[in-house]
Amino acid sequence: MHCTPALERSTAALCRYSATRLPNVCSVCPASRGSYQFTRSRGRRKEMRFNLTDDQQDLAQHAGRFFERARAADHEAVLAGKTTADPAVWGQLTGELGLAGIAVGESDGGGGGTLVDLAVVLEAAGQSVSTQPLLASAGAAVAALQAGVGDQARKWLGGLAAGELVGTWADPASADDVVRAEQGPGGWLLHGRIAHVPHAEQAGLVLIAAHTPQGERIFGVTRGTTGLDVHPESALDPTRPLGTIHVTGAPAMLAHEHLDAAALRRARAVPAVLLAAEQAGVARGALHLALSHARERQQFGRAIGSFQALKHLLADMLVDVETARDVARYGVWSLTENADDPEELAAMTHAHVSDCAVRVASSALQVLGGIGYTWEHPGHLYYKRTLTSARLFTTVDRELDRLAVRIGIDGPS
Incomplete structure (x- = not known):
């Protein structure tokens, strides 16, 4: 088993990281061991060591410097009362550094990394209290699309990885948040509401977990769709805007042809x-x-x-x-x-x-x-x-x- 190639779209700030290979945590390829290294000294049980690879340490350092430089602009926007992240910073983060697709497979236009690599970047983002929608888009939305198999999901993954789309996953967290899907002559229609959705106003793609007669499925609704309303919430944290999403007969596209529980x-x-x-x-x-x-x-x-x-x-x-x-x-x-x-x-x-x-x-x-x-x-x-x-x-x-x-x-x- 070979390790995945690097994030070719990363800029010189991450040149050393993108010039090498992103490690997969596996026991087959010696070159891929690292991010959380383990052995098989106890039968088939995997023992981890809490140390990053040299490449991931470089990634953490470079990402930390990037978010530290961006912190002034981020916090200035917060103090000015702006409810969306600085698009210029997001453009650098996604277009130049390619970090929005770090956990997306290369076949879908991403960097071919793992969740561990994304977690390293999110640690750096958290250290500077970044306002960027990295968790919502590169984390939650990508995870929702990677849950099943479907051409539409792969298309959206490409947009998220390239930074052309900002995504968020509206997943019901309480009994009060329920969305139901009904299939009409023209396709699927969604009805319901979900509160506390991160970066709901900024998202161009909202992924919604909805109930269907066949069980829960994930649907995508794009910004501007009739029947989709986003109401900003007055959140305690001004650095991560939240919104309540209402769907009243909003046309939606099914993300996956197959999705198991x-x-x-x-x-x-x-x-x-x-x-x-x-x-x-x-x-x-x-x-x-x-x-x-x-x-x-x-x-x-x-x-x-x-x-x-x-x-x-x-x-x-x-x-x-x-x-x-x-x-x-x-x-x-x-x-x-x-x-x-x-x-x-x-x-x-x-x-x-x-x-x-x-x-x-x-x-x-x-x-x-x-x-x-x-x-x-x-x-x-x-x-x-x-x-x-x-x-x-x-x-x-x-x-x-x-x-x-x-x-x-x-x-x-």
Whole structure:
């Protein structure tokens, strides 16, 4: 088995990464080992090591520098009250760097990478609290289209990979969000609503999981379609706009000719696990922000970071950051290895990483003091991102309740 070729469309900023091969996590090809390396020392059980390959470390560094440079423009737009990401930054991210298609197969116009590669980029995006719709488009929308087999899905994948389309997946996260599809003489029509859809206003393609007489299927509705209405929500996090999607007889196209339930369950696990990777990056960014302030802020003639109380607080933050990173990377790696229970994996990963990230961002505000609460300082953006991400796609409480029932803990009698 050979490793996949590189992202040929990447620019010189990622030249070393694109000049080599993106590793697949497999035990057959020695050159492909790395991203989360493992051996077969215990029968057929795969043991992972928490270290990235040299190429993925380069990818992380270059992506981090890109998002750091873009952060000023991103946050300036947020402070100005803009509800959509800077299109110029998105153009560089997708057209020049080719990162929108990093987890899309080469036959569909992508870079031929894995979810691990995408997670590395999302960590870097989270560290700068990027406003770009990378998670929604390159993560959730791509996962929805890759869930089944269909010519229409492959066509849309090509558009997403090239950055010509911004996509989002409107997947019902609560009992109140229901979409039903009915087949009429002219094709499929959708009826229902779904709330808290990331980047709904910016998306040119909305993928919707809807109920049909044959079971749940994934449909695509393009922007401007009659019967599709997007209502922006007043979200706590200004860096990730959310919207409520209403479909009232909206014509839709079926994404796949074939879609089985197991593939749909795995596809639904992907956004939650990738969100955890982004959350791990947000936590690290909040820690760096707090560390920088603790080194520079002087009180009683010395840096506040030298005081024992802050040392302990920062040490606890580091533990949460490292734990969140490892749990998130394990979750992504497990999905690439076709985990037996992707729903349970996603729930545990998202729940644990979200708790870590919220604690870190909250502690960062304690280190920053009053400056962290001002509108001009980015400290509050990290805190707001962690709070809303803990409730995006699902909620931590709901995930833990569902896990408790599955292992036989039904709650208090």
